[in-house]
Amino acid sequence: MAFSFSFAGDDIEDDGRPLTPPPQPKKSAVASPAGAGAFPVQGKPQLPPASHDLEDMLSKLPSKIAFNLLSVDLQDGSTLQIPRRELWDVRAQLMAEDDGENPSESEAGLGEHDVKTGIYEGGFKSWESSVDMVKVLASEKSADFLNQEPCVLIELGCGTALPSLALFHWALSERKSQPRHPLVLTLADYNPSVLYLVTLPNLILTWALQQRSQLALVEEAFTPDGELDLTPEIIAAFKDSLVSNQITLRFLSGAWSSEFVDILYDSPNAPSLADSTKTLVLGSETIYSPFALERFSETLLLILERERKDRPSGSARAVIGAKKLYFGVGGSLDDFVDKMKGLGTTVNNLFEERTGVVRGVVDCQLS
Numbered sequence: 001m002a003f004s005f006s007f008a009g010d011d012i013e014d015d016g017r018p019l020t021p022p023p024q025p026k027k028s029a030v031a032s033p034a035g036a037g038a039f040p041v042q043g044k045p046q047l048p049p050a051s052h053d054l055e056d057m058l059s060k061l062p063s064k065i066a067f068n069l070l071s072v073d074l075q076d077g078s079t080l081q082i083p084r085r086e087l088w089d090v091r092a093q094l095m096a097e098d099d100g101e102n103p104s105e106s107e108a109g110l111g112e113h114d115v116k117t118g119i120y121e122g123g124f125k126s127w128e129s130s131v132d133m134v135k136v137l138a139s140e141k142s143a144d145f146l147n148q149e150p151c152v153l154i155e156l157g158c159g160t161a162l163p164s165l166a167l168f169h170w171a172l173s174e175r176k177s178q179p180r181h182p183l184v185l186t187l188a189d190y191n192p193s194v195l196y197l198v199t200l201p202n203l204i205l206t207w208a209l210q211q212r213s214q215l216a217l218v219e220e221a222f223t224p225d226g227e228l229d230l231t232p233e234i235i236a237a238f239k240d241s242l243v244s245n246q247i248t249l250r251f252l253s254g255a256w257s258s259e260f261v262d263i264l265y266d267s268p269n270a271p272s273l274a275d276s277t278k279t280l281v282l283g284s285e286t287i288y289s290p291f292a293l294e295r296f297s298e299t300l301l302l303i304l305e306r307e308r309k310d311r312p313s314g315s316a317r318a319v320i321g322a323k324k325l326y327f328g329v330g331g332s333l334d335d336f337v338d339k340m341k342g343l344g345t346t347v348n349n350l351f352e353e354r355t356g357v358v359r360g361v362v363d364c365q366l367s
Helices: 054-059 087-097 128-139 142-148 162-174 192-211 216-221 232-244 258-266 290-310 333-342
Strands: 050-052 064-073 079-085 151-156 183-189 227-229 247-253 278-284 315-323 345-353 359-366
Touching: 050 054, 050 192, 054 192, 054 247, 064 087, 064 128, 064 162, 064 192, 079 087, 079 128, 079 162, 079 192, 087 192, 128 162, 128 278, 128 315, 128 345, 128 359, 142 162, 142 278, 151 162, 151 290, 162 183, 162 192, 162 247, 162 278, 183 192, 183 258, 192 216, 192 227, 192 232, 192 247, 216 232, 232 247, 247 258, 258 290, 278 290, 290 315, 290 333, 290 359, 315 333, 333 345, 333 359
Parallel strands: 151 183, 151 278, 183 247, 278 315
Antiparallel strands: 050 247, 064 079, 064 227, 315 359, 345 359
8 A cells, every 4th residue: 555645845855756665674673564654554464563772773774874954943033954865875875785686675766755564664854843842842831841750761763753752851951950750751753774774773863962961072073064974983882872861772573462561561671660650641633544543542552541550650642643524535633532531531622733744643541
């Protein structure tokens, strides 16, 4: 199944050239069965969920990464700059790694379609609703939330992970002067290769830009050409910073399902946190079809229920951004709200954008 939403501005970083989706990571990813889809399609299997080791992902990084800065104007008048790996740099890595072993992916360009079910689910693109999410998180002063109690942040369908990058930036900034409570940041995307080609590099770039004025080692790693050298010393400093700030990064891939939730909570590397832990689940542009909406809603409910069961003294909520209607494919924010209310959650509107493509951001919590 392949389709394009045909909305002006959908992909806020696409430079117009076809992008070939990457091969699956050779060590940590589960190979996609033929015809697999991120969402239930009758008669077709799904890519099984899998957890990915940070050390293994770091070992797959190139020697340097090129990036650009996305400026997000916040409601308080300030501007947040979020780094994203350049698409041409991703292409260069894909060309270097292409061994012709996975023709179904190497032939699937993104010049015509935003999504190709089972091959590529849009993770290289930065979608409009993810920017809306950043604005909402900033207006809610999420930086304060990150340091009051142990926190779990889960971004489903993360792709370039703009909301998580903003939260990661704020967490690093706040931890300079405040007590450091454990923070677990889980990034999940259908495609394993999106995680190591885009998501992880963007996290490293966010850390490096935040640290460059404080660490000479980091400042020296930025080149005049707008690249960051990923030397062994930079990677070691990144890992040391995570440890000293009590930040844990987790990466999951595959289709949303009860098995996905089991890996999220029951895998050997799942962290043990206090009952008072606060959990925030994020998702942007994840309900673009009826199939996507159904599976995402069911998985989201399982996560919220699991949080209430495992951490009864804590709190859990979800912040979801989407278009009011995805023309031609059937998904809509209103249908998602109705679905979640039908599943027993309380849903509140947080944001609505009526200029251009109508979009919204909502809050979901168990009643």
